[in-house]
Amino acid sequence: MGVYKIRMPDVGEGITEAEIVEWNVKVGDVVKEDDVLAGVMTDKATVEIPSPVDGTVKELLGEIGEMTAVGTVIISLEVEGEGNNIPDTPKAEEKAEEAPAAEAKVETPEPAPTPKPEPKKTPVPKPATVKRPSGAPRAEGEKPLASPAVRKRAMDAGIKLQYVHGTGPAGRISHEDLDAYISGDSAPAAAGPGRRPNTDVEEIRVIGLRRKIAERMQDAKRRIPHITYVEEVDVTELESLREHMNASKRDDQPKLTILPFIMLAMVKALKDYPKLSSHYDDDADVLYQYGAAHIGMAAQTPGGLMVPVIRHAEALDVWGLADEAKRLAGAARDGSIKREELTGSTITLSSLGRMGGIVSTPVINSPEVAIVGVNKVAVRPVFQDGGFVPRKIMNLSSSFDHRIVDGWDAAEFIQRIRTLMENPATLFMEA
Template structure:
């Protein structure tokens, strides 16, 4: 028998440490090569690490929430010829039991009679459950065993919608507790508390937002935009799409209009290198799309939006946003944006004050579009209006320049034909 020390590798360029999000094993477990061991959090994503060899878990290098340096001991496995075949037979669990709890391995593959004449469902096939780290974390939080879910993805991979359906099914099946009457018809005071440890992407996001707000003097600017013509164009383009195709939202139009604005005001498409005290202005427009996920806010990137058509931008926004939500986005897809757009969709409200995605210097947010009466050519007319809320780093973008940039964006959105015209 020998010991195999697994050290934390470099999980991405510039990574010096990583946070333990969740262990998939415990001391004493017998695991096989490529079995999931642990979920580690980088600056932008959660990465699942598989076992490099088969063996018995001897020790773990930390608890969830602990930071582990690159190259430090992460887990120790006891290995040997035949993966422990030299140990006593009574100390070696059967292969099936080593991977699944006894309650799961007991039923046979064929349906069994329960004594009342009803057949029990067949058990799930054994083997590694395929799911994204985000789905695994959500399942653990909800107390759902992924091995009990039939995945609808490729090769049986469990998709987010599969898990949500299982959670909903379990909630529906639970009997509602009967409220206990109290004297005078008053409800009993609730005194319970719940402690939620902030881990992984949520912790990193919280730290970044706090640093951005603390270190960057935000200049907020809000302008109302008449979307009547843009909405007419959007509806027309959607009517021309093949049946079943995803509809255009406002985001790809905003992204394309922003590309045109950057051509006039290139400074807003910059990143500040604090270490060198240099403002780096980019020719390419790499648009970050703020996306709400089960793990917290992520900002996947649409790269070189200046080279894409409206259709391509729309497709790329959908692709990277979906990847961010289901946890499949790569590290490269979650970094490198030069300017960010954000939208709360139907919850957009009237005004928002978006926080800059440092080290960028500008972020553009759209609010709820709503019909209301406005004065057009001296007469009252019903128009589709929406506020655009923006924030700029006032150290590098003067208020006048910020206002000019948003006014140029307003003009593009109100006269949507200009979005497609290059000067």
């Protein structure tokens, strides 16, 4: 019997490490060739690692959530024959280990500063038994009863006596009551029959897609000075057109939501404001302005937020946009979406559908310079022709990279989209 070692694969695109997000096998499992052994995540997508041979899982090297360098051995299989007998470390690490020790720089450490003595703290004694509070809770605004010594001790500890239940006469708070409150043994005064405080704390590791989302959002907010512009749009006529088109569509055509119409408006507005379809490389101080409109479409999936990309939206009509949006959203949710379908967007459209609220502050999908946010449609009274009439109104909440996009240009871009949406016939005019 031999040992066959499987390395973290090189998935290309300059990826140097990947995160282990799941093990599909455990030690002792018998696997066949092409069985999926693990799932790893790069900056772009989740990649499955299949078994290249038949064998038995001997060792899993690495923890879920751990970042592992490309080329590192992560799985060992016991196989028939000699196996492949390769070292466990990547080539880069092997070279580093072989480097002569004389090349290492030796620095003289600075003397550590003398630590300042910390003031002594008087420990709070914890009684062996604590009388549980009973009776009616303290009335709102009622001054808690306590001796000056108890009040001073509570003040030094940063505790408000209003929240400490006293067990003494007339609800008087004693040192024992304060001890119970500090130790967490005191039951809340307002707790009803059968109710108890829930002190459970669940530790959840932030790994996989959620960690990637967190990293990207933090980086975008740290690096990009956001400016958010909100505008109200009357979509009454657009909604009437959408309902008519859905009622008369062919069986092979997808049902239209409002998003393909917004994408159509974005494409037309980008012709007048091409700077909004760009990538900004702030390390090189270079702006890459694209003639194409590759629209990223933020989609919520069971694993977290993904942004599938509708490529060359400028070449699609409203039906084509709807069809591609439906296909990509479905692939993102069922996990079949390809890595290349999640990259390359030049501007993003974000929508929470019916949960869209009134206003939002979307975060720019770096290195893009703009994101258009869609809020929910609601019927509101609008003063028109001397009286109030019901109109379907929605807001566009959009964010821009203020290093590249001035506030005036951002406003003009959104106003152009608003005009197109409020006059939907213009969406289908070529000139």
